[in-house]
Amino acid sequence: MSKIVTVFIIVYIVSVAIFLGKVKDVITVSIANDGVKALYNKSYFNGKTTEGRNTKMLPIGENYAHILIFLQISDIHLSMFQDPGRILAFREFCNTTIDTIKPVVVIASGDLTDGKYEDGMRTKEFEEEWIIYNQTLHENGVLNKTLWLDMKGNHDNFNVHKHESGLYGKYSVQGQRQNGSYLHTVVPYSEKKWSNPSEKYSFIAVNAGLRPGPKAPWNFYGKVSEQEFVRLEEFEKIGRASNGTIWFGHYPTSFIITKTNQNIRNLMSQAAAYLCGHLHTAYGMAEHMYTVQHSGLLELELADFKISRRFRVCVFDHGVFTFTDVEHNVWPIILVTNPKNVLFNNPADLDVAKKSTHIRILVFSPAKIQSVTVQIDDGERSECRHINGPLYVLKWNPSIYLEGMHEITISASDETGRKFVTSHFFAFDDSSMSFSFLGRLALMINAVSLPYGLYFAASIATVLPLIGLRILHKLVKCHYISLRGITSGLGECGTAILRGFWVTATVNKLFIPLVILPMYLTLGPWSFDYLLDGSRGVAFAWGTFVEETFLPAAFSYVFDGCVQIFWFHIPFVCILSVCVDKRFRLLCWKEPNLSPFWNNVPLIILVVGQVLIASAVATCTGQHILFLGYLQKYSLVYGALLWFFSARLQRIHFRDAEAVWISPCRGRFIPQDQLFPSYSQETNDHES
Template sequence: MEPLCVRDALLLYFVVRDDDLGRYEEGTLKGYKPWFVHQLFPEEKVYGYKDLEVHILYHLVSWNVFLQVRYSLKDSNTVGFLNIETLLYEHLPDYVCSCMEEFKRKVAEPFPIDRYLSTWQIILPRQSLCSDAKVYVQNVTQTTATEIYHRFKLLLLFFIETASYIDWEDDKWDMFVILSLHEEILGFAAVYRFTCFDKSENTWNPRERVRISQFLIFPCFHRKGYGISLLDAIYRHYMETSCLEITVENPCQGFQTLRDILDTKNCLYLEKRLGYLPSVEEIRKEWKITRKQALRCREIIRFSRLQEEEETNTFRIGIKKRLYLEYAEQMASLDSVEARKAYLWQLYKEIEETYRKLVIWAVVIWSLAFLLHFPCKYKIAEEVFTTNPLEDWSLQLQGIDHLLQISDIHLDPKLEENSKKLSFFRNHVVPVIVPKAVLVTGDLTNGKKDTTNNWFYLFLGHPSSKRLDEWNEYYVQTQEYRHKNASVLWSDVRGNHDSFGVDDMIQDDDLFQRYAVEPQPKNAVSFHRFSEQNDIKLVKYSPYYRYSLHRPFHFFARTNNEELQLLMQASLAEKKEQVVIVYGHFPSSTIDYTVSETFWRTFLRFFWWSRSILSRKFYSYPNYVIYLSGHLHSVLGFLPRMYCKCGNYMELELADLYTSSVYRWIVIDHGNFAFSDIPIQQNIFAVVTNPVPLSSSTKRSQAFALSSKYIRLMVASLESFWDRNLTLGNVEVFIDDKKIGIAKKMENDMLKSSSGSNLFLCAWNPMSYLEGFHNLVVQYCFEESCMTMISTSFSLQSEQRYHYSCKDWIRCLMLFADAPVVIKGLCLIGLLLYGILVHIPYFSTGSCWLPSSWIVFGKRLSFVRKTRWRVSQVLFYNFLLGPLLILFRVTGDDYHNCTGYMFFFYTFVCGEIQASYLEMYNLLLQQLWFACIPSVCLDIYRCYLKQDEKPTNENTCHENKFERRKSVLFALRYWSPHKSICLLYGLVILYQLGILLRYVGCFGFWSCLCSPLLSLVFFYSCL
């Protein structure tokens, strides 16, 4: 028999999920060939077998092993024969299953993982791509460590070229095991501690060195970040000991790449802390790595920053000098100078290619798209290598910044409560929080005309107007924030109520430009930046208006490509830790971008992807973008807490100060964004910054929470700030209705003198909350009474799917749906439904211009025909003309002085079809009342007064038209109903004229005259 290649006959299977055994029996479970077999089979061949198949199954939860050897023929007399079963049993544990039924039974039995790992020390990886992994360490002399090693030691020979079994009786060996949240073993490592001779001091150094001897991640978990997690945990464990140096024994190329990435990240963090690129000795002392590895890390950093030719030449010469010393013997063996130069050049190109691949692998592993903030030849992100500090960040008192947000103040002399609320906020809340900035997101004034004792507006409603008294009140209230040296930045944004009747947003008649703290620039985007505690970038977004429209035509904002490009550029984070906050008045759902899109793109987006423009642009942005807005008033209080996330975009709408009396406290703690919406009447309130609530959590904040030892929350009390003798009560923390403890107040001299907000810490174990969602409640207890300051939920799983309730879906719809596209699409759908349900049955009695199939279908809708209320052609054409104007964009000249025409079927303002709110306004307030109801009244009149004659031949189009005209002539003999309907339409036309004068303004005699005349002509043409 021909010898067989062992690597082709041997397959390893790793059983993880419950259905993996079924997939194995079906032949669909992936098997892995061993990389090396020379230690068991020196020739890598087996003799005496035909059709040999060897399968080894490892169950990674219960750690059971199953061996199956199948062959069609076995000849033990063959030269070189080796019993493969006997050989494998020598390297497998004693309790290997040889029967599939036995293996299934053992797998189904509960495995006491807690009993095995109860004595192990747990290590949470500091920088892990996988937040669902945890590492355990124990000395190998312990029983459980020895048992784990014996169960999986055969894999070492298959996947490590020079592997050999360790001496488990030597207490110098430490065993590291990495497990997932579901208790599946993902890999392990063996580390040896030893002492060696110190040549510099010419003596034996009593401090131990560490050598990573064996490091294995099972092949089914490769390229998932578990290797970097395990290596980082090993580093973290020995950094806390008196270890002198961490080394590696004969690293393979893959492990060396992993090691280079992690060590280079540590070096870059040290550079960030020191302010310069550290020397080799500084790197060795800080991170306990070898001199050669520290030099390699410096070279990688310098290589990633090569920009100019001079820098490249200097780098190349330095590398060649090092290579000349390392390869001195090879250099001496070469005869000529040219040969030595060629050999050095070859060595340099190999190192350059190695460093280039290493940098590319770093980008692939971390999957980052950020560029270096300094010039970089290969455009490598510095943050690829940056690590978090080793010390516990959750104990630090620094690194905290505060912001405040209010929205929709609606100052009005008649509404004194609004002025009192703003005054209370300025005088009581701002001094307590001491924010970096106060963000006022629009609607500073009410902008409604005083209609007291004016009966004419009782029916028409409150018209809008520019009111100087409202702006004077706002100017006086914000006087202290207007000088350059103000301690707090007061940044106000224009709202729709601040723009009523403004012809040009940068002219003198614009009261916002004259009285706002921050006048609007010519560009729609501007930004501020703070970098003391946290790197914060505040981007103000205020879409630019062009027309002097009044209510209600200013409900939607309009933007274009130029403004969006400016916003995208300003929102790009310059480095990973930077927090980018965009704030504006309008939620993204109310920003109309359809003016910059073609009709067909808008039409297709309604049926396929009708998401708002900002959520589409920022969904896959390189950094997280938080957008703060107002305007919707939480849908009149029916939908509080309107927060929603979509990819890297997070939108938070704030309820108004006008009716809801709410402001927002934002805390940025070590780059993590947290907030709380607080009623203005609440005296004591809190914000939980760790763990960050679900509404603003990110992968970064979850990684910070996993590496923390304390729950962090900021607590502020208005009463205790103004009365220093008043002591605070206890702050108690509950998770899932279980009391975690009492949070302790952390103070220092700076915190005491700067603000009334206090940092409270409560010890916790994040490993107890790794799965699912958890509710966190903070209660304030004073004497015998307790009150809930904040109740929120959090999750520590980055890939956890959120379970949205019905209200959550409505909130996301209100924030992320592209309202202009949705409204246009609903208008089109309404037109189609009306044409099918109403208009076709009306003509199905014999109209010859309709297709026969439509007539047959219309006749089936008997419930419409039986009512005999046939809605007239007026209603059909009324709905038809409006959407047609939307579809084909019938526009006139774009005059700066606005013109407007208002029919009972549509409103034509400013020389072009306006934003989508106008379309909804036309449908609900004009088409329904001015067209539908009078048309139905006309149909009732015509149907009930033409009973004496009926058409005799319904199949003839000419006769049908004659009978219809005859019935109208018959109806005209009844003067009273016809006169009433004409009078009704006359009132409707006068009401249209009143609305035209109220909302748009008087645009001249002909504009006002054409509207009622055209309405009358259109009405009588349909009789």
């Protein structure tokens, strides 16, 4: 037994080392605002002026020129079964919104369709949903009005085999032309009359969809393959000749798996921004997910169109990138391009803004705009002058505002009486503000390493205490330390809790399975099932094999590993220790068992919860997993067997524990031969 304990100690010391090594990569969020701002300014400024990039900044005046307007919409989730309002809202977007804003480009960054059955659990591509998407674009003439750049998300990639493009390749706009990452270069309206325009902007789509695309829940993370990364490197070199580059994709960079020497954030660091979706609003906890990565990349996640009905209006105005996130059918839309929000300052833009002669505002509404007014700080409200299209300007002197932070408030109204007011802070010095912490956390945390860290932490928290108590028991038994010294200060309740775990650790029939389980979860396999229709796969904690392809795991650590440990194994160990302690006191201390039925109620509740989890997993991936997956069926068998053993433990099984936990009486420990005079005789009878 000592050899087994030694092996597990070594294994888990290594696990602790691995976990601590992951901690550095898990949380990469700098809390200090000044630190993030300094990183952003330094890397962004240096990146924008090296390696031959077109960095010519145009002077900002009052003319309607050098303006490129584009939109982003994400996570539309067109569904056959859920919320018909999504389809109606999407049609309005393709009709009224696009006709009003007149964007040069529209980015649809993934999850175009829902891909779920009516129960919301089972996943599959539905051709009807894709037909609705395709017909909506064609019926409203969208492709004649703008350049539509769509990219598949994980919901567009459910149950897609390795050598198939799925319905995305048949019905999407860009999927019919290429099934991977792609690049498009466009010019502003004012430049289209020239055969050799002086301005151009690049849009690079990042395809991080898994190939093959398994069913839920194995399809939550994205992956950029080596071949795809090389393709993106070529696009990045082409984009350097542009006045500005926008990267976009479905997954935030924190949810994209790449090789360690292929950092997707570094590759995109010279871009104006990376636009993505996927996280929606994190169940309402983070309405605005914006951050600047340590590489200098401005990353902007967009709330979903599915429920939030949000979309993003973006513009390059004289080379300066600005944006605003707005709610569908809320008019007028106001976008201030100069001066820009202090949250998104960078030195290159500030140099131009300091020399600008006019405040520039884009205002959009289906109805005619009646008035646009501007107020800075507590100054007077001034009426803006309409130049052309959506552009309104107001002459100003930026030198007045060179120090400190200032607030600009814009109010716009149209002829139907609709009015909208917005404001933001701007600054021309080192003044700064911070992004939302939860939003930054979601985008900057290493969500690939985090599941590994959580899983190892859960495993260590489960096993090391039992091993530690086993070692502690040996030390007490050999009189190296005293039990009285350990329990002093714990109180009656604390001592009872400690005793339950302690006694459990001394019973080999229970200790060995409880320690081996987390090791099995680490090595797997977890299930053998049809991860795609017609293709059986093997799921491990560290990855999935399906169609002769290895898909690296991340979400499976959370979905199965952490759920199994936190929701089953840890509660099970706690409940089992209580049952073992009561059995110990019944046999060794002769205490009556007053409520044998209620002792098992927590275990029954735990089993019911595990059955519900098993049912949910079976619904997602298929009924086979109930019979072929360890985590569902065999964990229940494992738990039932250990509970059966614990309920039928005999006094001989507690011999080791009894040598240490002699019942206290009147503040002292009674010698064993006085408290249990029949112990020696029972032992001799059992041995004979």
